[in-house]
Amino acid sequence: MxxxxxxxxxxxxxxxxxxxxxxxxxxxxxxxxxxxxxxxxxxxxxxxxxxxxxxxxxxxxxxxxxxxxxxxxxxxxxxxxxxxxxxxxxxxxxxxxxxxxxxxxxxxxxxxxxxxxxxxxxxxxxxxxxxxxxxxxxxxxxxxxxxxxxxxxxxxxxxxxxxxxxxxxxxxxxxxxxxxxxxxxxxxxxxxxxxxxxxxxxxxxxxxxxxxxxxxxxxxxxxxxxxxxxxxxxxxxxxxxxxxxxxxxxxxxxxxxxxxxxxxxxxxGIDVPFNNYITGFTAFTHKAGIHAKAILNNPSTYEILDPADFGLTRYVHIAHRLTGWNAVKSRADQLGLELTDDDLKEATAHIKALADEKPMALEDVDAVLRAWHHRIPVPHAQTALAEITHRNGVAA
Missing domain, CATH: 3.20.20.70 (Aldolase class I)
Structure with missing residues (x-):
């Protein structure tokens, strides 16, 4: 054949x-x-x-x-x-x-x-x-x-x-x-x-x-x-x-x-479907923590198609309750923020808690990471994070 x-x-x-x-x-x-x-x-x-x-x-x-x-x-x-x-x-x-x-x-x-x-x-x-x-x-x-x-x-x-x-x-x-x-x-x-x-x-x-x-x-x-x-x-x-x-x-x-x-x-006069083959906006979006970790190590773990061959890029979605600390670490690296693994795990736990209250945006994750980067003690980090919860309409 x-x-x-x-x-x-x-x-x-x-x-x-x-x-x-x-x-x-x-x-x-x-x-x-x-x-x-x-x-x-x-x-x-x-x-x-x-x-x-x-x-x-x-x-x-x-x-x-x-x-x-x-x-x-x-x-x-x-x-x-x-x-x-x-x-x-x-x-x-x-x-x-x-x-x-x-x-x-x-x-x-x-x-x-x-x-x-x-x-x-x-x-x-x-x-x-x-x-x-x-x-x-x-x-x-x-x-x-x-x-x-x-x-x-x-x-x-x-x-x-x-x-x-x-x-x-x-x-x-x-x-x-x-x-x-x-x-x-x-x-x-x-x-x-x-x-x-x-x-x-x-x-x-x-x-x-x-x-x-x-x-x-x-x-x-x-x-x-x-x-x-x-x-x-x-x-x-x-x-x-x-x-x-x-x-x-x-x-x-x-x-x-x-x-x-x-x-x-x-x-x-139609939209390209969100799940359209190759070009849908979620086609190369990874969300679950276990998926994100594997994708960051080797994209072939969860991608049968290479987005680069189609002039596209993958996106690891981290602003949600399913996120994992490896994906959050990748974002911290992109921002040039030096954080220990313990800091990253604490920051990830906080992101998850916030996401349980209200949908988050990537900028909200970035604010959390910057707060931990500046070594704000966790009990007082609420001050630095208040803007996030206020912007999303959630009580701090």
Whole structure:
């Protein structure tokens, strides 16, 4: 098994535009495209040019940008759509059609023989125009396996560049994903793409298992935005791959991840979640005393990701009742305060007692440490510490 041969299809400008708060202007799309190009994703997927007049112009505009990233657009498996998409100048076209009984009955109303015939016609036309083409089933995991494999084999035989598996409603689990990809990998010679929604919380795990099973391309969006709960988040996939082997993601400009996420979050009017993979404000924050001591000795004890690789720093939080004297000692060292271990342990006990009364700030801890540094006798230290309790509204 090898995870080294994979590419990210970044779909913030297609799937992400289906997010409830996304109303991208052309200028915003260009800004996002440039940021993702700088980050180093291999592909950008854009909304179908048939969606609206602006969508058509956006495809043309972004396809014309100077870039390393290849530009894709996403269309129905329909010849009229394919003709318009080819004329936009994109590098590739991702065609899709629903194959589950739900979508065949309640969406397009076509049977499997029709889908195969249509897929062959559209794929052959796009290839004749010198444009790469992916064919994907929609709602793959609620489709009949025999139907899926019959369709995939038909398009593989005519030279499609990729076939796609889509967990459109987020129903699949990692084992199901691994099994389907493994089966398909034995059947087709072309590349395989995975698109996984996060309705049941498995998008990252499913994407990772798809890679383990032989997928070559994974769809992501920044912060996982998209239809309903969205799809595999770019940062989450990066975190999972980095935790496996950091060499897998060296091809990406990792310190730009926070900038990309802040850009998209600002445009769609949301906050980056506090517990977001890598960039959430608590991602590298350590609080419990036993954790802080170990982190100060060796960060690998409680960090599987190195914040420095992402242009970030860790934070040892000490202004609370769970703090430990080793963490307090580290802060005293930062402040240049020479204190004995006994002094530090006494100061730590006092910090804990204050924190039991009211939430504290780092400046409060610093005031305690300075009081002990000046050798104020403990019984009289209340005078020096009164400002803390008064500021926090606690009786001294």
């Amino acid at each position: 090898s995870l080294t041969n994979f590419a990210i299809i970044e779909s913030t400008l297609r799937e992400g535009e289906q997010f409830a708060n996304a109303f991208f202007t052309t200028a915003q799309k260009v800004e996002i495209a440039k940021a993702l190009d700088a980050f180093g994703v291999e592909f950008l997927e854009l909304t179908s040019p048939l969606a609206s007049p602006q969508s058509l112009e956006d495809c043309r505009t972004i396809a014309a940008l100077p870039r390393r990233t290849r530009i894709l657009t996403h269309t129905r498996c329909h010849m009229d759509d394919a003709r318009v998409a080819v004329d936009t100048g994109v590098d590739g076209i991702d065609v899709v059609i629903g194959t589950s009984s739900y979508l065949r009955q309640f969406s397009h109303g076509k049977d499997i023989p029709y889908i195969i015939e249509q897929a062959i016609n559209v794929v052959e036309f796009i290839k004749s125009q010198g444009v790469q083409v992916r064919f994907s089933t929609e709602d793959s995991f609620r489709s009949d396996l025999v139907d899926l494999l019959t369709i995939y084999r038909a398009v593989d035989q005519i030279g499609v560049n990729r076939v796609g598996i889509a967990d459109t409603v987020g129903v699949a689990n990692p084992r199901q994903v691994y099994d389907l990809v493994s089966t398909l990998r034995k059947l087709v010679s072309c590349d395989i793409e995975f698109h996984g929604h996060n309705d049941s919380g498995c998008a990252i795990a499913n994407a990772y298992c798809a890679l383990e099973a032989g997928v070559t391309h994974v769809d992501t969006t920044v912060l996982g935005i998209g239809e309903r709960n969205g799809i595999t988040p770019l940062g989450g996939l990066i975190a999972r791959l980095y935790a496996t082997d950091r060499s897998l993601v060296r091809k990406y400009n990792l310190p730009l991840l926070r900038e990309v996420e802040n850009l998209v979050a600002g445009i769609v």
